[in-house]
Amino acid sequence: xxxxxxxxxxxxxxxxxxxxxxxxxxxxxxxxxxxxxxxxxxxxxxxxxxxxxxxxxxxxxxxxxxxxxxxxxxxxxxxxxxxxxxxxxxxxxxxxxxxxxxxxxxxxxxxxxxxxxxxxxxxxxxxxxxxxxxxxxxxxxxxxxxxxxxxxxxxxxxxxxxxxxxxxxxxxxxxxxxxx
Numbered sequence: 001x002x003x004x005x006x007x008x009x010x011x012x013x014x015x016x017x018x019x020x021x022x023x024x025x026x027x028x029x030x031x032x033x034x035x036x037x038x039x040x041x042x043x044x045x046x047x048x049x050x051x052x053x054x055x056x057x058x059x060x061x062x063x064x065x066x067x068x069x070x071x072x073x074x075x076x077x078x079x080x081x082x083x084x085x086x087x088x089x090x091x092x093x094x095x096x097x098x099x100x101x102x103x104x105x106x107x108x109x110x111x112x113x114x115x116x117x118x119x120x121x122x123x124x125x126x127x128x129x130x131x132x133x134x135x136x137x138x139x140x141x142x143x144x145x146x147x148x149x150x151x152x153x154x155x156x157x158x159x160x161x162x163x164x165x166x167x168x169x170x171x172x173x174x175x176x177x178x179x180x
Contacts, residue, residue, distance in 0.1 A: 007063035011055060018051040025057050026064050084129040091126035098122060112165035119168070 005011055008026055010019040025037045034052055038045040052058070098118050152160065 006067070007056075007060040008067065011060075014055055018055060021048060021051055022055060022057055022060065025052070026061050032061060084131070088126055088129035091122050091129060095119075095122040095126070112161065112168065115168055116161075116164060 014022070021037055021041055021043065024040055025032050025034070028036055034048050035045060037043075038048045041048075102115065102118075
């Protein structure tokens, strides 16, 4: 047996029977108890208590729980990274297809809100996938600060939408090489 065994592994001087009892205790999780181990293994409670004390079961089980939690968190972080990468690839692919579509469409056939919505959704997904703060990212992209428009009148909102439409058309023209 290795000299530097982890706390939850069989320890030097621990008999096979004591080790198996500890493994049973360890694997009971949050519901673990000496009584349950004694019952499951058909051993006396006194013997199980003696092994538990001699081989520091409580501390070893806590170390096991911490290790399992660490492994779980690592798996969750990896899964989150994979999801973010996949979403970023999907958003990028969608953006590319939308740009191609926009370059082929007659702009007069698109409503400004359709164009804005297409771009907003794909950009938001991509930024979220990279963990970017959306307000900060929008300010960097546009060179302007984002503003809450909930307090604007309908007329002010229409004017803001028209301004955004013009900015968007200018960007689309730049992307398409302005082939007019």
